[in-house]
Amino acid sequence: MSELLVSGGRVLDAAGERTADVRVVDGTVVEVGPGLSPGAGALVLDASGAIVTPGLVDLQVHFREPGREDAEDVEHGARAAALGGCTAVVCMPNTEPPLDDAAVVEAVLARGRRSACDVRVAGCITKGRAGRELAPLGELYDLGVRIFTDDGDCVADAGVMRRAFEYASALPGAVLAQHAEDPALVRGGHMNEGEWSARLGIPGRPAEAESTIVARDLALARLTGGRYHVLHLSSAQSAQLVREARAQGVRVTAECTPQHLVLTDEACATFDPVFKMNPPLRTARDVEALRGALADGTIDAIATDHAPHAPETKEQPFEEAPPGMLGVETALAVVWTTLVEPGVVSPARALEALSWAPARIAGLDAAGHGGPVEPGRPANLCVFDPAHSWVVDAHALASKSRNTPWEGWKLTGKVRHTILRGRPTVRDGALA
Amino acid sequence: MKHLLSVDDFADRPAIEAMLDLTERFVAVSRREIRKVPALRGRTVVSLFFEESTRTRLSFETAAKRLSADVMTFSVASSSVKKGESLLDTVRTIEAMGVDAVVVRHSAAGAAARVASWTGASVVNAGDGRHEHPTQALLDAYTLRSHRGPSLDGCRVAIVGDVRNSRVARSDVKMFHALGCEITLVGPPTLLPERLGGWPVTVAHDLDEVCGEVDVLYMLRIQRERIDQACFPSLREYASRWGLTPARMARCKPDTLVMHPGPMNRGIEIAAEVADSARSLVAEQVANGVAVRMAVLWTLLGAGGTVV
Numbered sequence: 001m002s003e004l005l006v007s008g009g010r011v012l013d014a015a016g017e018r019t020a021d022v023r024v025v026d027g028t029v030v031e032v033g034p035g036l037s038p039g040a041g042a043l044v045l046d047a048s049g050a051i052v053t054p055g056l057v058d059l060q061v062h063f064r065e066p067g068r069e070d071a072e073d074v075e076h077g078a079r080a081a082a083l084g085g086c087t088a089v090v091c092m093p094n095t096e097p098p099l100d101d102a103a104v105v106e107a108v109l110a111r112g113r114r115s116a117c118d119v120r121v122a123g124c125i126t127k128g129r130a131g132r133e134l135a136p137l138g139e140l141y142d143l144g145v146r147i148f149t150d151d152g153d154c155v156a157d158a159g160v161m162r163r164a165f166e167y168a169s170a171l172p173g174a175v176l177a178q179h180a181e182d183p184a185l186v187r188g189g190h191m192n193e194g195e196w197s198a199r200l201g202i203p204g205r206p207a208e209a210e211s212t213i214v215a216r217d218l219a220l221a222r223l224t225g226g227r228y229h230v231l232h233l234s235s236a237q238s239a240q241l242v243r244e245a246r247a248q249g250v251r252v253t254a255e256c257t258p259q260h261l262v263l264t265d266e267a268c269a270t271f272d273p274v275f276k277m278n279p280p281l282r283t284a285r286d287v288e289a290l291r292g293a294l295a296d297g298t299i300d301a302i303a304t305d306h307a308p309h310a311p312e313t314k315e316q317p318f319e320e321a322p323p324g325m326l327g328v329e330t331a332l333a334v335v336w337t338t339l340v341e342p343g344v345v346s347p348a349r350a351l352e353a354l355s356w357a358p359a360r361i362a363g364l365d366a367a368g369h370g371g372p373v374e375p376g377r378p379a380n381l382c383v384f385d386p387a388h389s390w391v392v393d394a395h396a397l398a399s400k401s402r403n404t405p406w407e408g409w410k411l412t413g414k415v416r417h418t419i420l421r422g423r424p425t426v427r428d429g430a431l432a
Numbered sequence: 433m434k435h436l437l438s439v440d441d442f443a444d445r446p447a448i449e450a451m452l453d454l455t456e457r458f459v460a461v462s463r464r465e466i467r468k469v470p471a472l473r474g475r476t477v478v479s480l481f482f483e484e485s486t487r488t489r490l491s492f493e494t495a496a497k498r499l500s501a502d503v504m505t506f507s508v509a510s511s512s513v514k515k516g517e518s519l520l521d522t523v524r525t526i527e528a529m530g531v532d533a534v535v536v537r538h539s540a541a542g543a544a545a546r547v548a549s550w551t552g553a554s555v556v557n558a559g560d561g562r563h564e565h566p567t568q569a570l571l572d573a574y575t576l577r578s579h580r581g582p583s584l585d586g587c588r589v590a591i592v593g594d595v596r597n598s599r600v601a602r603s604d605v606k607m608f609h610a611l612g613c614e615i616t617l618v619g620p621p622t623l624l625p626e627r628l629g630g631w632p633v634t635v636a637h638d639l640d641e642v643c644g645e646v647d648v649l650y651m652l653r654i655q656r657e658r659i660d661q662a663c664f665p666s667l668r669e670y671a672s673r674w675g676l677t678p679a680r681m682a683r684c685k686p687d688t689l690v691m692h693p694g695p696m697n698r699g700i701e702i703a704a705e706v707a708d709s710a711r712s713l714v715a716e717q718v719a720n721g722v723a724v725r726m727a728v729l730w731t732l733l734g735a736g737g738t739v740v
Contacts, residue, residue: 198625201541201562201602206626271542315520317540319561 002026004422005038009047009383012348013054013371014356022052024379027422032373045417045424047383053351054371055087055117055380055418057358059255060151060231060303061328063089063119065108067096072308072400074108077328078115080306080398082425084329085354085382085415088118088369090362093129094152100124100135105143116425117418118369118380120362122147125164125176129153134164141171146363149177151231152278154213156183161217165226173363175253177229178217180238181279185209190319192265192280200269202319205280207235214238218245221252229361230254232305234279236289243298253361255301256290258327258334259405263287267405273314273321274405277307280323294353295345301358302350304331308401326404329397334406336386336413347386355382368421381419388414398431435548435555436728438564439606448573448610451727455574458723458730461498471734472501478526480506480547481537481558482519487694487718488558492535492567495725499734504531519543523550532733536560554732556725562597568693569603571724573611575717576648579689585612590642592618593652593674593701596625597659600693601652605633618642619652619674622663639674643684650691651676651701667700676702681709689713 006022011032021036022029038044063077074091081089091108093099099108099121112119123140127133129150137148148168155161155178168174186205191197193204214230218241221228233239233254242254259277264284267275275281293299307324314321327334332354340350359370368378392409394402418426425432433441442448461469477496481489489505496503506526517525519538526534527550534551536544537558544557559565573584580587589608595601595617608615609632617624618636628635636642643649654670664670671677676690681703690702690712698704707714 193626195627195629198596198627199602199630201560201564201597201599203562204626271545312518312520315518317519317538317543317546317561319540319542 002422003039003042004379004419005036005042005044006047006052006381006383006417006419007036007038007044009050009052011052011373012351013373014352015372015374017348022373022379022381024419024422027379029373029377029379030375032375045383045427047416049387050383050385050416051347052373052381052383054355054373055369055382055420056085056332056354057362057364057369058086058089058304058306058328058331059147059301059358059362061089061091061306062094062308062324063091064308065095065111066104071310071313074111074115074119076398076400077306078112078117078119079431080329082116082418083398083415083431085332085384085418086117086328087380087382087418087420088120088359088364089328090147091119091121092151093122093124093149098124098129100127100129102136102139102143105140105145109143116431117420118367120364121145122149122151122177124148125150125155126160131155131157131160134167137168137171137174141174146173147175147177147229149179149231151177151179154179154181154183158216158220162220162224165220165224169224169226175227175229175361177231178213179231180210180213180217181205182209182213185212190276191268192282194265194283196265196268202268205278207237207282207286210235210279211237211241214241218250218252222250225251227251232257232260232279232303233290233299234260234282234286236286239289239293239298243293246298253300254298255303255358256294256299257303257305258331259325261287261290261294262334262338263405268318271318273316273318274325274403276318276321276323277305277325278323291339291344295349300353301361302331302335302353303358304328308399309403310401314403324403326397326399326401329399330392330404330406330411332384332415333390333411333413337411341412379419379422382415383417384413384415386413388412390414433731436566436732437544437548437555437557439566439569439603439610441566442610445610448607451570451731452574452577454727454731455570455720455723458726459720461726462723468498468500470500471730472496472499475501475532475733476504476530477501477533477535477729478504478506478531479535480522480526482508482543483537483539483559485537485559488537491721492558492725495722496729498722499726499729501729519546520550523547527551527553533729556728556732559599561599562602563599564603565599566603567721567725567728568600569607570728571717571721572604572691573607574724575691575713575720576689579713580647583612584608587613587648588616588646589613589648589650590616590618590646591650591652592639592676594623594654594659595619595652596623597655598652604650605631616642616646620664639680640683643680646688648689648691649676649684653693653695654697654700671700675700676706678703678705681706691717694718
């Protein structure tokens with residue numbers, strides 16, 4: 001029997017906040033309450049001054065396996081995720097080859113079983129992410145896949161998307177997730193279309209490329225009764241569409257990235273491609289609207305779209321660099337510093353968006369992620385110090401790549417311990 | 433001034449006017465029998481052109497040679513770039529050879545700024561994608577000032593055509609505005625920037641309404657290589673609505689001047705007889721390009737020494 005005691009912290013989960021220690025035996029929470037004393041031989045993790053919360057769940061990471069292991073792999077990505085407080089992540093399928101085949105999915109899942117967090121994958125909606133024929137959704141579902149997406153590309157053909165909604169509705173718990181950018185409207189574009197793109201002479205990707213696809217997909221979800229999830233929602237218009245559709249009973253969820261909640265297209269004026277991503281960073285007005293949508297629950301989850309690129313790939317002129325930025329190791333601290341401390345969202349809402357909401361969307365609640373922290377549940381926990389300040393140093397991150405937009409930012413909030421089924425993956429801020 | 437990446441690198445109007453005054457002195461040098469001064473002897477200037485542009489490259493190289501600098505030409509067609517070398521590695525390689533200034537032409541916005549962040553040498557932007565072309569703006573301002581100066585306050589300039597894809601227009605708007613001109617952008621909505629918030633311009637779509645009112649018609653090149661979508665129905669329709677035809681020219685004020693950054697599409701944005709008329713400054717623009725670039729290179733590399 002192995003016992004672990006998380007001692008002296010404040011537990012915060014979907015059930016609320018309370019001062020409590022957490023006793024874990026053989027990977028399962030057995031007791032939650034104040035003043036617990038460790039049993040003989042128990043491992044005691046200090047949580048004084050810290051918040052003890054269900055392990056974070058990142059719905060959207062690119063660990064680049066298979067195909068671009070020079071930029072990231074499951075092992076390094078999972079370490080970065082654990083250091084960021086995650087106990088589970090969902091890898092996007094735009095790998096080389098893509099995750100449209102059971103054998104490839106199995107190989108990635110096998111790599112994940114030896115890593116620092118639970119690694120799940122999203123499967124492709126269409127074969128080869130080409131947008132024409134359905135990928136083997138059922139076969140992938142049988143391997144545990146619950147999120148399907150062609151992320152990186154939008155399923156542009158409305159007929160294909162409709163059939164996918166219909167087919168997936170026979171798979172309980174499955175959800176179609178869209179990279180909502182109409183390829184015809186973003187062709188040749190590299191940043192948000194707006195005053196900054198006009199000034200910089202960089203062709204734009206209009207917010208309408210997102211909102212028109214979101215509107216179309218919401219109509220299709222309504223038509224088919226299908227479940228729909230908007231990946232990295234980035235614009236005020238899209239947020240409003242989701243808000244209205246949900247009020248009408250459409251089965252829709254949405255996520256937003258920390259970068260879209262904090263940064264704007266003005267950052268592109270540096271021409272530093274670290275600020276290039278798809279969908280692009282938008283305007284201050286969009287940031288305000290996204291913050292409001294996060295606060296009122298229209299945006300359910302915060303996901304990072306952790307997208308590593310090797311330096312030689314990313315360090316190019318802006319228009320030639322690939323889109324994407326790191327995020328999995330910094331998300332909690334960025335959210336805490338920029339949204340919780342200034343009072344934009346409550347600590348509970350922030351942690352919901354980082355843990356139990358995404359766990360529910362991905363069906364990972366059934367696998368013991370997202371809490372609540374109560375006896376009988378698997379001990380997947382994140383213990384973080386909300387007062388600990390640190391400065392982001394790209395070279396100190398666990399990812400294989402360095403393309404963080406937060407380089408040099410002073411952040412508040414740092415993960416002290418991450419616990420995966422009772423086993424510390426991060427202890428005292430370092431990989432265990 | 434360490435680099436010239438954008439017209440914004442000039443602190444204010446007097447800084448621009450000082451550069452134009454300096455250009456005047458190099459124009460004088462260009463008229464001498466011996467058109468060469470020793471100002472940059474021992475300095476090395478490399479021209480790094482990732483986009484074909486014989487005229488701009490020759491203009492810079494001539495300017496550097498007249499200042500007695502050593503000139504290296506990096507030609508992409510026969511270089512390691514064709515073998516897959518990145519821009520960063522190319523810059524590091526060139527820097528390792530020891531250069532004082534890099535003149536960069538690239539198809540991507542901000543490329544010159546990226547190069548400037550990677551090298552200790554001075555960088556001159558010779559055109560970066562659709563972003564800026566500051567030495568073109570200087571030579572345009574110099575040319576216009578020599579006809580309408582010394583002050584350009586209140587000078588009415590129409591910039592006509594493909595503003596959206598034009599680095600010349602982005603630099604010229606800043607330059608002409610800084611010098612006190614009133615600017616109107618004219619063209620089909622599909623060729624004007626989608627958002628013009630913060631631009632010191634007025635916008636018109638009908639050239640006939642504008643041409644009689646302005647002092648200068650600055651005609652932009654239709655860049656067929658950058659227009660990849662249906663932005664107008666045909667070149668014929670474009671020429672009839674936004675081209676500077678002899679009939680339109682006849683409706684202008686008698687002293688209205690015509691400018692064009694070259695190379696011209698004769699018969700599309702500008703009729704041949706207009707381009708070759710006495711009111712066209714096109715040839716002067718090219719001629720002044722060398723002196724402007726001498727002034728820029730001297731300012732970046734030779735400041736403190738004597739000009740001539």
